[in-house]
Amino acid sequence: MKAEWINPFLEATVSVLKTMASVDPVPGKPYIKQGTSATGDVSGVVGITGDTEGSICITFSRSSILFIISQMLGEQQVEINDEVKDAVGELTNMISGDSRRRLEEAGYHFQGAIPTVISGHGHEIKHITKGPILSIPFNTQAGPFTVEVCFK
Amino acid sequence: MAYNVLIVDDSQTMRKVIRKTVSLSGFEIGDCWEAGNGQEALDILRTCWVDLILTDLNMPVMNGLEMVKELVKDEIYRKIPVVLITTEGSEPRIEEAYALGIKGYIQKPFYPEAIRDTLLRIMEAPHHD
Numbered sequence: 001m002k003a004e005w006i007n008p009f010l011e012a013t014v015s016v017l018k019t020m021a022s023v024d025p026v027p028g029k030p031y032i033k034q035g036t037s038a039t040g041d042v043s044g045v046v047g048i049t050g051d052t053e054g055s056i057c058i059t060f061s062r063s064s065i066l067f068i069i070s071q072m073l074g075e076q077q078v079e080i081n082d083e084v085k086d087a088v089g090e091l092t093n094m095i096s097g098d099s100r101r102r103l104e105e106a107g108y109h110f111q112g113a114i115p116t117v118i119s120g121h122g123h124e125i126k127h128i129t130k131g132p133i134l135s136i137p138f139n140t141q142a143g144p145f146t147v148e149v150c151f152k
Numbered sequence: 153m154a155y156n157v158l159i160v161d162d163s164q165t166m167r168k169v170i171r172k173t174v175s176l177s178g179f180e181i182g183d184c185w186e187a188g189n190g191q192e193a194l195d196i197l198r199t200c201w202v203d204l205i206l207t208d209l210n211m212p213v214m215n216g217l218e219m220v221k222e223l224v225k226d227e228i229y230r231k232i233p234v235v236l237i238t239t240e241g242s243e244p245r246i247e248e249a250y251a252l253g254i255k256g257y258i259q260k261p262f263y264p265e266a267i268r269d270t271l272l273r274i275m276e277a278p279h280h281d
Binding site: 015016019020069072073074083086087089090093094096097098100101104111114 | 163164165166168169172210239240241242259260261262263
């Protein structure tokens with residue numbers, strides 16, 4: 001995976017959450033993830049095709065996603081229900097779309113598939129390709145979430 | 153002036169967010185209906201007077217472009233301004249949508265100001281129909 005592909009995902013994540021939920025996530029140090037277990041309680045995964053193939057996953061801790069969706073909808077959320085899962089899918093779609101737009105400005109062309117949402121403590125994430133999984137941890141005032149990017 | 157708005161998006165959450173954002177932006181909404189796809193939107197149009205349609209592009213059953221193609225076939229529906237609100241950034245599809253007659257395009261994620269400015273520009277144009 002090219003190093004210049006990392007920033008668009010990082011910037012898109014910050015931009016989408018700031019615009020849609022008035023949340024300012026703080027990125028941590030990226031690392032290569034081992035294994036398939038999700039670090040969060042609910043995850044959105046979307047396949048990417050184009051100049052290369054891969055997938056993006058955004059995995060949220062319970063506290064962070066309830067805070068983010070409460071901010072987004074202007075209604076207090078207390079459980080990971082269908083509405084919250086629907087919102088995770090939309091956030092994943094927007095982060096994927098915004099990342100792809102930023103990559104396009106750098107001359108790379110990608111298309112995104114329809115996101116799937118998986119929930120449950122300790123669930124597993126299956127990325128489409130077998131490449132290394134780059135994890136970018138983020139923190140919010142309500143807890144952490146992680147963006148995973150995996151390309152061939 | 154308040155306008156009757158139809159929001160078309162397969163995500164219930166996104167319909168709620170769009171409705172909230174449009175209200176927050178200062179654009180005055182009269183009645184507001186929601187549809188989960190283009191076909192549901194066409195069904196609503198048969199019984200409700202709509203001034204403005206805000207629609208996503210990618211939806212099951214009938215997507216946004218297919219819905220616009222149906223709208224332009226009808227003498228009354230073709231006069232309703234349609235604005236795309238979508239993550240889709242593919243230029244050919246957006247160009248196709250404009251060629252079919254949409255009046256505006258707002259990319260997700262969006263700020264309330266972007267929505268207000270686009271909607272006011274369209275609805276306050278001298279002959280928006």
